[in-house]
Amino acid sequence: MTRAQGNGRFDLDQATYDALVAHARSDFPYEVCGLLAGKDGRVARHLPVSNAARSMTYYEMDSRELLKAFNEMDDADLDLLAIYHSHTHTEAFPSPTDVELAFYPEAVYLIVSLQYADEPAVRGFEIVDGHVAERAVHVDGDGATAAAR
Amino acid sequence: MAIEVRVPTVLRTHTGGEKRITGDGATLQELIDDLERRNSGLKPAIVGGDGQLHRFINLYVNDEDVRFLGGIATPLEDGDSVSILPAVAGG
Incomplete structure (x- = not known):
């Protein structure tokens, strides 16, 4: 498993975690993508966005849906917390393309890996100016990994 | 003539942290040039040396992607x- 320097945690409730994995599985083997919005680090809304590229190795959010999602966040006074996409054949670690095209330094980049179909993995990263730092994903009730670093 | 522009976080270093700015222009091109006069550094983040919009920047006029309108020549109204x-x- 590829590792990066740790930089804190990212909290996910179980329902959102399940929704991310379900979304990733829904269009396998193609990559899916979407946004998570919330307040004070707690996810309040899951906004799936179509992958306009519909590719197994690339995603690009549909531009109209992307704006609609941002307007929805504005209207609800929610912040962008995370940008997620799936890796259907590789691990949950940012690819060189993910790093190159990370234009949202304020968001946590979540990657849902379906490399091992029975063991989906979700990991989170900050990607700022080409530097990757891990934000350990904590799912509610996941006491074993709940210690903040 | 006033056009309101919503600026994303990553570009707010060019707007003194402002989320919304206003500019003038009869087309998107003119607006971008006007914004550049007021907020130096914004234009190169949006437009390439060839004068076209960057591949990975989306611009919208009244919520429509300008790639489906007139691109950088899209006309603007007050x-x-x-x-x-x-x-x-x-x-």
Whole structure:
């Protein structure tokens, strides 16, 4: 498993975690993508966005849906917390393309890996100016990994 | 003539942290030139050396992607709103 320097945690409730994995599985083997919005680090809304590229190795959010999602966040006074996409054949670690095209330094980049179909993995990263730092994903009730670093 | 422009976080270093700015222009091109006069550094983040919009920048006029309108030549009217959003993409 590829590792990066740790930089804190990212909290996910179980329902959102399940929704991310379900979304990733829904269009396998193609990559899916979407946004998570919330307040004070707690996810309040899951906004799936179509992958306009519909590719197994690339995603690009549909531009109209992307704006609609941002307007929805504005209207609800929610912040962008995370940008997620799936890796259907590789691990949950940012690819060189993910790093190159990370234009949202304020968001946590979540990657849902379906490399091992029975063991989906979700990991989170900050990607700022080409530097990757891990934000350990904590799912509610996941006491074993709940210690903040 | 006033056009409201919504600026994404990543470009607010060019606007003194402002989320919304206003500019003038009869076309998107003119608006971008006007914004550049007021907020130096914004234009190169939006437009390439060839004068075209960057591949990974989405611009919208009244919520429509300008790629489906007239691109950088899209005409603007008083009261229009422009949004800038970097693409969300990766591998």
